[in-house]
Amino acid sequence: MDRAQKSESIEALKGVFAGAGAVVVTHYAGITVKQMEDLRHRLRLEGASLKVVKNTLVQKALADADAGALSMFTGPVAIAYGPDAVSAAKVATQYAKDNEKFIIVGGLMGELVLNAKSVDALAKLPSLDQLRAKLVGLLNAPATRVAGVLQAPAAGLARVIGAYAVKDAA
Numbered sequence: 001m002d003r004a005q006k007s008e009s010i011e012a013l014k015g016v017f018a019g020a021g022a023v024v025v026t027h028y029a030g031i032t033v034k035q036m037e038d039l040r041h042r043l044r045l046e047g048a049s050l051k052v053v054k055n056t057l058v059q060k061a062l063a064d065a066d067a068g069a070l071s072m073f074t075g076p077v078a079i080a081y082g083p084d085a086v087s088a089a090k091v092a093t094q095y096a097k098d099n100e101k102f103i104i105v106g107g108l109m110g111e112l113v114l115n116a117k118s119v120d121a122l123a124k125l126p127s128l129d130q131l132r133a134k135l136v137g138l139l140n141a142p143a144t145r146v147a148g149v150l151q152a153p154a155a156g157l158a159r160v161i162g163a164y165a166v167k168d169a170a
Helices: 003-019 033-045 055-061 087-098 116-123 128-139 143-169
Strands: 022-027 049-053 077-082 103-109 112-115
Touching: 003 055, 022 087, 022 116, 033 049, 033 087, 049 055, 055 077, 077 087, 087 103, 087 116, 103 116, 112 116
Parallel strands: none
Antiparallel strands: 022 077, 022 103, 049 077, 103 112
């Protein structure tokens, strides 16, 4: 790899780290090509990607990052990343549970350095699409439910007054 290719790779990595919602750092030693293709396919279905990176190039791309971020990049490293913070973490965490040779080392979320437990917690959060679906569901709730909730206190008050009227009449 000549200097021009290295600088191009460094700029591409800077773009990945800047544009990704979260970057999951993994060790993949012992993973077969077929298993790696399966992981890439699963990530693609969620809109995420996997890239095997060269540690020296990542360290140059993250020159401004703290030592905790740089210490994750040792050995054979692949990064999983996606536009939202949850998609890559979900797929990588599930794949690590299914395959013991695939190890999640940590992650980066903007300037925040995540350990493996934090990546696991991130994977348990609902995705951006799931949150949007919940919001649309709430906005599309029938107006009668809203009206029923608003009228419930008045109806309860009317029943109490009616009960007192029946009691006084007796």
